[in-house]
Amino acid sequence: QAQLVESGGGLVQAGGSLRLDCAGSGSTFRNFAMGWFRQAPGKDREFVAAIANINWTGDRTEYADSVKGRFTISRDNSKGSVYLQMNNLKIEDTADYYCAADPRLRIERTAKEWNYWGQGTQVTVSS
Numbered sequence: 001q002a003q004l005v006e007s008g009g010g011l012v013q014a015g016g017s018l019r020l021d022c023a024g025s026g027s028t029f030r031n032f033a034m035g036w037f038r039q040a041p042g043k044d045r046e047f048v049a050a051i052a053n054i055n056w057t058g059d060r061t062e063y064a065d066s067v068k069g070r071f072t073i074s075r076d077n078s079k080g081s082v083y084l085q086m087n088n089l090k091i092e093d094t095a096d097y098y099c100a101a102d103p104r105l106r107i108e109r110t111a112k113e114w115n116y117w118g119q120g121t122q123v124t125v126s127s
Contacts, residue, residue: 002028009121022099024080034082038095047109049073096120
């Protein structure tokens with residue numbers, strides 16, 4: 001069964017850094033589009049970042065405006081894994097972060113367009 005497992009969440013002070021890891025099971029997610037979403041209490045799940053090899057021309061990345069310049073998405077395609085380096089964290093970054101994957105080579109900013117999800121990891125940024 002294909003699985004995504006996130007790790008790396010935790011409590012950090014504003015201005016600090018965290019790295020989230022998402023391990024895919026075996027080679028299932030190799031060459032998939034992969035992304036990160038987050039969901040704060042009482043809010044909808046929102047797009048954070050994604051990476052995909054669109055048209056087989058090389059990896060392309062996209063970021064939500066709120067994280068651009070602070071977060072970096074990367075991946076190890078051989079492992080089907082994806083990472084999110086989060087720097088200069090702000091209190092408003094506090095949320096549960098979810099890894100997502102989809103076999104279609106495109107980047108979708110709508111959560112319902114993604115087929116595979118991890119269980120989530122909590123990130124709390126304190127003042």
